[in-house]
Amino acid sequence: METTAAFAGLSCVDCEETFDAETATHRCPDCDGILDPAYDYDAIDLTPADLERRDGDSMWRYAELLPFPRSAAVSLGEGATPLVECPALADAMGVGRVLLKDEGANPTGTFKDRGQSVAMTAAREHGASDVALNSAGNAGQAAAAYAARAELDAHVFLPSRAGFTQKAMTEVHGAELTVTDPVGGNSQISDAGAAYTAAMQDHPEWYSTKTFVTPYRHEGKKTMALELLEALDWEAPDAVVYPTGGGVGLVGMHKAAREARELGWADELIPMYAAQAAGCAPVVDAYEAGADRHEPLDDDAIDTACNGIAIPDPGASHLILEAIRESDGGAVATTDHEILDAAIEVARSEGLEVGATCAAAVSGAFALAESGEFDADDTVVLLNTGAGNKDVDSLRAHLGEREAMERDGSVA
Ligand SMILES: Cc1ncc(COP(=O)(O)O)c(C=O)c1O
Ligand SMILES: [Zn+2]
Known part of the structure; x- marks a missing residue:
């Protein structure tokens, strides 16, 4: 296996045992905990000046x-996404600067590409022939694309509620797509998870690139924070507001901020804020309750149109909550109405297209601003995890509802 000089293997976040990445490929062999790539930071031969x-x-x-x-990477040119100044949003929020990190510019239109790039590289290094995962939609599409690039067969399990684009492109890339309860159903990510688990039992040779089953997805996503810090001359912003489902991106970004501090590139951590939809907010509930882990929600309790964050049982909530608390961030839930309104406001006031799921970061930031969380000279970064055109149906439907309400004179 071809690895980098400082990569020191995988460390279990639960039992703290370390493992050779050649033999340990997914969860902890001892306790089934989450494995995290570890480095010998003294051996990192890279400086901010080199990066320039x-x-x-x-x-x-x-x-x-x-x-x-x-040289080993399965890459489609992911990352290096724009950080766009949003003066109208800054004005509206009453803060110094609002910057939007636009992950819609990735090859398959979301930040999921970063995670699948590293996970697919690991799959190929481990000699896999097939990869498999369940997903809310975008990660499935990304996996199909990166598997195609790596010449691996992909098996993707999506719930019926996943978007048409995600389902269609998964098949266009040549993956085998299983949609749970496809005819008129409204199945959830847990249904897709059950179908995936059953298939993995029949095919133990399939290599998983599922959230926090592979140790490499949060590792890929940490590059979002490296790019952000580098763009800000290694000065941490006052807040990153992040639409949080499984928390892969939030946990990854926090890891990068810790690494930048450890390497002496940045002085401060990045305050990380988890934004969720009020109709599925297990992380926000746990944060507000002062708990270390979430209470899983029943599928029936999920009430949000935001697919990517309709995650009722985020298995890494302890890592999300730790990241939020350690970085002195927070957690915020807003309603679907507020979220979809925010997507439309960004599209109209800044010209930027944010996905329905992603707009939870925007409405969440507005709610935080209103509650007095930010100072007048703060720099607030909104993570637009995916392109607006992935969710056109929910955005257009919301616009239609708003227009109908305005016509009726009910709500402006
Ligand atoms: C567009 C989008 N944003 C956010 C998320 C949540 O991602 P995470 O697991 O990093 O919390 C997803 C996951 O499906 C997504 O598709
Ligand atoms: Zn362990």
Whole structure:
């Protein structure tokens, strides 16, 4: 297996045992906990000055801080996404600066590409022939794309509620798609998870690239924070507001902020804020209750149109909550109405397209601003995890509802 110089293997976040990445491939062999790539930071031969001389072509420009070198990467040019100034939003929120990190610019239109790029690299390094996962939609599409690139067969399990684009493109990339309860149903990610688990029992040779089953998805997503910090001259912003489902991106970004501090590149951690939909907010509930882990919600209790964050049982909630607390961030839930309104406001006031799920970060930031969380000179970063055109149906439907309400004179 080709790995980078400082990569020191996998460390279990639960029992703290360390494992050789050649033999340990997924969850902890001892306790089934989450494995996390570990590094010998003294062996990292990279400085911010080196980075300045490098191309901003993809997230693999940070390869020294990833487990695999660029030469081994399964890459479609993911990362290196724009950080766009949003003066109208800054004005409306009463803060110094609002910046939007636009992950819609990734090859399959979401930040999921970063995670699948590293996970698919690991799959190929481990000699896999097939990869499998269940997902809310975007990760399935990304996995199909990266598997195609790596010449692996992909098996993707999605709930019926996943978007048409995600289902269609999964098949266009040549993956085998299973949609749970496809005819008129409204199945959830847990249904897709059950179908995936059953298939994995029949095919133990399939290599999983599922959230926090592979140790490499949060590792890929940590590059979002490296790009952000580098763009801000290694000065942490006052807040990153992040639409949180399984928390892969939030946990990954927090890890990168810790690493940047450990390496002496940045002085402060990035305050991480988890934004969820009020109709599925297990992390916000746990945060407000002062708990270390979430209470799983029943599928019947899920009441949000935001697919990517309709995650009732986020298995890594302890890591999300730890990241929020350690970084002095927070957690906020807003209603679907507020979320979809926020997507439309961004599209109209800034010209930027944010996905329905992603707009939870925008409405969440507005709610935080209203509650007095931010100062007038703060820099607030909104993580737009995916392109607006992935969710056109929910956005257009909301616009239609708003227009009908305005016509009736009920609500403006
Ligand atoms: C667009 C979008 N944003 C956010 C999320 C939540 O991701 P995470 O697991 O990093 O919390 C998803 C997951 O499906 C998504 O598709
Ligand atoms: Zn363990």
